Amino acid sequence: MSSRKRFWQSVSVGERDGLFSPELDGRPIRLPQGTVLAVASQSLAQAIAAEWEAIPKDASFTPEQLSMTRVAGTMIERIRPDLIEAREALLRLGLDDGLCYRKGPADSTVERVFAWLATQGIRPEVTDGLMPVTQSGDYVTGLERLLSRQGEAELAALGVLTQCFGSLLLSLALLYDAISLEEAVFVANADERQQLLVWGQDDELIRIMAIREKDAAETIQFLKLAQNT
Known part of the structure; x- marks a missing residue:
């Protein structure tokens, strides 16, 4: 699976309309189909944010290192619609x-x-x-x-x-x-x-x-x- 380099400086968790969204440099993470990664559980959002924060500065990474993100993305874009x-x-x-x-x-x-x-x-x-x-x-x-x-x-x-x-x-x-x-x-x-x-x-x-x-x-x-x- 292709890798990317860390491009963000800070990771945080924002809240909007009762949902919690991990943010990179103040911007929400978007999933493959363009949906914002936002979940109802603040604890889950914080765990997802921690995955992204754990990637070292300027290091390469793959989706395999972001297990919480991958499952949340599947839930939001593949399961929630049907x-x-x-x-x-x-x-x-x-x-x-x-x-x-x-x-x-x-x-x-x-x-x-x-x-x-x-x-x-x-x-x-x-x-x-x-x-x-x-x-x-x-x-x-x-x-x-x-x-x-x-x-x-x-x-x-x-x-x-x-x-x-x-x-x-x-x-x-x-x-x-x-x-x-x-x-x-x-x-x-x-x-x-x-x-x-x-x-x-x-x-x-x-x-x-x-x-x-x-x-x-x-x-x-x-x-x-x-x-x-």
Whole structure:
């Protein structure tokens, strides 16, 4: 991804019409489609401002260094205009959820995820084979109902976490505190851990696992700040 150099001298947070906007040299940050980056949570705006302030003077940077900014931008320009489509996109991922494909013995964390899902009326079909599973109508209805409760910040976080974990179900369980962040990452890293056991040291696999943990932690932090209004 192409880099840019820091061009601003100061970072602050402005307020207008009940929204908080990180500002560079007194000017609001504009997202790719031209929308001003402004959020309802002052805490989130301050965290976004801190990302920009942390970039050293005259240093090059990429969007990868601005995790809060990226998730907030997705929330504002992609999710806010059409929450229904955002929920439907997540539902499509949940119809072929990675958690429904078992490999090896049952994992206690996964079993707790399924137990929590059952309390939400969601009982997925699972398989230890390679063929896709077809979920029941009740599963679809339950997942639709759960997704309908999610606002723009939750949908933005779920989008990142689902891509990160390869599982909407695991992401939902994390959002609802049915499991911890550490437990979710442990489950998501299962394939990489198995490969390391079989093949030994692999720096690329270790890098992938570390990035997954970092992305998940930053996304959960984004959501906590966004909910602090």
